Amino acid sequence: MxxxxxxxxxxxxxxxxxxxxxxxxxxxxxxxxxxxxxxxxxxxxxxxxxxxxxxxxxxxxxxxxxxxxxxxxxxxxxxxxxxxxxxxxxxxxxxxxxxxxxxRDRPLNIPGVDLPGCHGAADFVFWYDSHPDVAPSWSVEGTGVAVIGAGNVAVDVARILAKDAEDLLDTDITDNVHSALAAKDATDVHVFARRGIAQAKFTPMELRELDKQPGVEVVVDPEDFDLCAASMAAIEESNQVKTNVKILQNWAIRDPRGEPRRLHLHFLHRPVEVIGEDRVSGLRTERMELTGDGGVRGTGEYVDHEVQAVYRAVGYLxxxxxxxxxxxxxxxxxxxxxxxxxxxxxxxxxxxxxxxxxxxxxxxxxxxxxxxxxxxxxxxxxxxxxxxxxxxxxxxxxxxxxxxxxAYTTWDGWQRLESHEEEVGLSHGRKRIKVRSREDMTRIARADGTESA
The missing domain is CATH 3.40.50.720 (NAD(P)-binding Rossmann-like Domain)
Structure with missing residues (x-):
């Protein structure tokens, strides 16, 4: 087989x-x-x-x-x-x-998505995970960043954007990723979901982790907090939905903590345009309202958000x-x-x-x-x-x-590469540091010459 x-x-x-x-x-x-x-x-x-x-x-x-x-x-x-x-x-x-x-990133067909500063989440994820087919350089632009999506990938991207780079040094990230994240100026990361809080797809574990980051405060606007008959039914039928809603309710009513960085969760906001001339300067959203059957419809009210970068996390293909x-x-x-x-x-x-x-x-x-x-x-x-x-x-x-x-690699070669990554990590006081380039991975995996080419 x-x-x-x-x-x-x-x-x-x-x-x-x-x-x-x-x-x-x-x-x-x-x-x-x-x-x-x-x-x-x-x-x-x-x-x-x-x-x-x-x-x-x-x-x-x-x-x-x-x-x-x-x-x-x-x-x-x-x-x-x-x-x-x-x-x-x-x-x-x-x-x-x-x-x-x-x-691949699923396309988002709204005006402005081709502007510099508008990125697909898959590209960003592959970059911070040091995928060998993605360029090693990345610049996290601006003090305000938007993430479009309401799934686990959107939450991951938002968390990495808000996180202090030093808090990632106990992971396997490579030096180029750490350097780029350490240079970012982002103070406000905004996550936009088209539907309501009961329709969000992230898991409670992913959601809770947003609030466990040193120096980061999660902000939920009470105006975006709405429930309809279908939402209440979803809460009754699913422990995951019930837990998510409870977490978000608590965040919406608590007093500000005054942290230096903020992660804003916006619900019932449909992105309609990425704003900018030569590059991203904002994101325009339409306020939505619940229809009672789990769907949403536009209200005709538009809000412009000042951001300098947009990350699209609307699904993979x-x-x-x-x-x-x-x-x-x-x-x-x-x-x-x-x-x-x-x-x-x-x-x-x-x-x-x-x-x-x-x-x-x-x-x-x-x-x-x-x-x-x-x-x-x-x-x-x-x-x-x-x-x-x-x-x-x-x-x-x-x-x-x-x-x-x-130049194929084998299971023995992978274990050799894995040991190498652990040894490099140990030399830097870490558990592991990834090898980034395909050429280096292949060379290390094939180092003993048992694989023929």
Whole structure:
């Protein structure tokens, strides 16, 4: 089996495939290659989770156990669509599962989004997580910054923008990230949500963390605090909504603490224009009102907010996968329960999808387990109808990579890189410091020469 993508979705699929009794009972032992275009595993756990979220990053321990299984082989720095195409994969694997995730910002179609100073949240997240394909430089402009969105990514971006850079020195951030954040002048970070407090998508844990930052005060305007019949029903039906509303209520009525930096949460504000001539100078929003059924409508009242930068956190989109149909609107590969569908909506034999490229960027990391279960269940059900790969031997795939000059990395190489990052961190009094560049990661991972090129 071949799996393209080594984030949680791909690794959970590999885990299920090694556990499945149907596969384990076959005469041919289960052999799974997990490929990634980056030299490192773990996907958005490494490059999408904020550095000050060590509890979420601990999921790497569970993912490590899967990639450490003898039936599973990790091969990094292998770019599907550049180094390989689908026919190559079909020649070496009975089935291929795509778990390539979502790596682009969903567009926000309002005037002014192309102005300098208006950024996609994905770019900023990849920058502060030191993604190797993102430029190392970033300037956090101005004293006032706007973040558009009401999900966990918006909250993460706002927290990093408001946080004192020195408070990140116990994380794995690189020197360029620390230097840029230390140079920022932001005193007021504004988060704008189009709907009400009961419709916000962030989790209570993410919300509470906003108020635990030294020198940062969370501000909620009581005028933005409104509930309707649908909101009250949501509070009764969901402990998460109930907890969020209670936290926000307490923040709305408390006395100011006088902290030097403020993080403002604005609800029922729809962004309608990024203001500016040569660069961002403000954000215009329309005040919304609840309709009673969980929706909102505009009031025709507009508010201009003086900010010098805007970060759009309105959702992620997947990228097209070479050789597969793609739905640009949803950013997903068309599928039925994980079975990839062709343009006639017929299943493509032996080709599957799981994770965000299958269903869109919805839910938390844990939701990908159930998603992988559906895909793997259907793959196993199809097993008798799958064509056997002409060259299934594990060594034959490595020969293909060698012939094409792919400088692939391995599981042993990743552990070597991981040890290197920990050693560098220890030398600076920290647990770990990431290696940023793809070239350096590949060189360190391949340092003992066991990987051929």
């Amino acid at each position: 071949g799996i393209v993508g080594s984030g949680p979705a791909g690794i959970y699929a590999a885990d299920l495939l090694t556990k499945d009794d149907t596969l384990a009972a076959t005469e041919t032992p289960v052999s799974i290659d997990v490929l990634d275009r980056l030299p490192t595993p773990y996907g958005l756990v490494r490059y999408g989770v904020a550095p000050d979220h060590p509890r979420i990053k601990q999921i790497q321990q569970a993912l490590h156990k899967v990639l450490d299984k003898p039936e599973v082989r990790f091969l990094g720095n292998v770019d599907f669509g550049r180094d390989l195409k689908l026919d190559d994969m079909r020649r070496h694997y009975d089935a291929v599962v795509f778990a390539t995730g979502s790596d 997947g990228s097209p996968v070479a050789g597969l149909p793609f739905d640009e609107e949803s950013g997903t590969v068309p599928n039925d329960g994980g079975r990839v569908l062709d343009l006639d909506e017929d299943p493509v034999p032996g080709v599957y999808a799981t994770g965000w490229i299958k269903r869109g960027p919805v839910g938390l990391i844990g939701h990908t387990k159930g998603d992988a279960l559906e895909t793997v269940t259907n793959l196993v059900a199809d097993r008798e109808r799958l064509e056997e790969a002409p060259e299934p031997e594990p060594a034959s795939f490595l020969r293909l990579l060698d012939e094409r000059g792919v």
